[in-house]
Amino acid sequence: PAHSVFARGIAAAGGRFVCVGEPGAWAGRWPWAGPAPADPPDPTGTSFGAVLVFDIPPKGTNVTLSEVLEQQRDPITDIAAERGQAPDGAGDLVTADDAGTLCLWSSGEEFTLLGKIPGSGCTCSSVALWNGIVAAGYGNGQIRLWEAGSGRIRAQLSAHARWIYALDLAPLTGKLLSGAEDSFVHVWKLSRNPDTDDIEVQHCHAECVTDTQVCGARFCDPAGDTFAVTGYDLSEILCYGPA
Template sequence: MYRKDKSIQMKSSASSLYNNLSVLPLSDKSLTYFTVVHANTANMASWCVLPSRVLLVLTSQKGIQMYECDGSIMVYWHALDALETPQAQAVFARGIAPAGERYICVGTSSGLILVFDIPAKGTNITLTEVLAEHRDPITDIACETCEGKDSLADLVTADDSGVLCVWKSGEDFRLVTKISAYGVTCSSVKLWSGVIAAAYGTGQIRLYDARTGTISAELDSHARWIYALDIAPETGRLLSGAEDSFVQIWQLSRSEDSRLIEVEHRHSECVTDTQVCGAKFCDPQGSSFAVTGYDLNEIIRYVQL
């Protein structure tokens, strides 16, 4: 279904971090931006696409930085408060996602979710709310990716214990449901058409209904820890990458009565001798994807046949 395309060379290698690849396709300019984190000075870099603007958000042990989408101008800096973190525990921010029309959410090592209000332009960015439902470090945050979906739940957050919290964003964020810990870290999470896809250290992917938190399917997709998930919003293709050197692609769909989630395996790709730490679709249709690996100084690209 996919074939290997020309790789993108990097000056440095990718660190072994969850979801260590972010992709921003700009169809009107025929450009695609990629970001990869190297070494331990940063935790995550990701673009947040809001209706009014696109920001590049970078998290590190010291704080959260927001830039214009090309990285040329820093528009906001938020320092992390070490006093809020228990002694002997690392301080960091991890998990980045847009929410609703004008918010960006960032997770922290103390389990807090920081909600920032983003103006249409300028630097008047404010911290408006702190969500304190988690008790363990945040691993990932995802927003609803199905365009035009008016959902009762449009944000999901995950932590090191495996707990998932589902939210409805707005001026006051509301907790919709809380999904209990699975006994292992939830390393990556995505939300599409009311379906939560959550990846775990067991190599399994679980699919939940976002409104009720009930499990719909469990996929034994990898032999080792899953590091990355992604969903193509226009087609519902689900991509996963793991320590076992494999990338798997699945097709998600709703049944005719919209109550059941149907899953079909579409493609398997072995990235030889590579611990996959980042995997992302390069377009909304899922017709191409890119992969990064630990200590690998290239971004490997694949295109649909």
């Protein structure tokens, strides 16, 4: 029989996979079919701590469940694929869960777990991955930047006063967008110091969406010059750009 699943987090990885996060325990294979997406396989996160990896054919609708990743014991909250160029050994996929645990993966015919960053008990609600840097947003309003290859924390920002619900990265520039329940959207710029290899963060812009708990925010172009925002009980999408 078919099953209904509450999924959180979806990302295309490895050129042909779609990963979907599931917030609870995996109970076997599900028949799944649908129109063939334009992009290859995709990981999906679920409420049972499993990540379902679907293999997407170049043509046709023969989508198959390729693999189930079960390294996390708490509900999956978000999944992100590499938006830039991953350094050697850094992997190209990160998954996050309710306990704040991050798992770093290398995609392929079989997905390989490269490392696990333990949680601190605070939910990691949103993640992004760019040039081997993991940006993670948490329920306490913090953004933490991790080195994907080593799992070392490189920076910690007290970015928002309340729960962060959205992160996005502009692949061409390294701009980071964050949106939270405190009604604010911030734009940051990530870069590496060529002399020390340190990760540097610059605050670029702040926008207050009045009387709105921001629950979604995305850049609209690869350079991060424009972005769109929405919020709870908001029936519209607000777009921002240069004056």
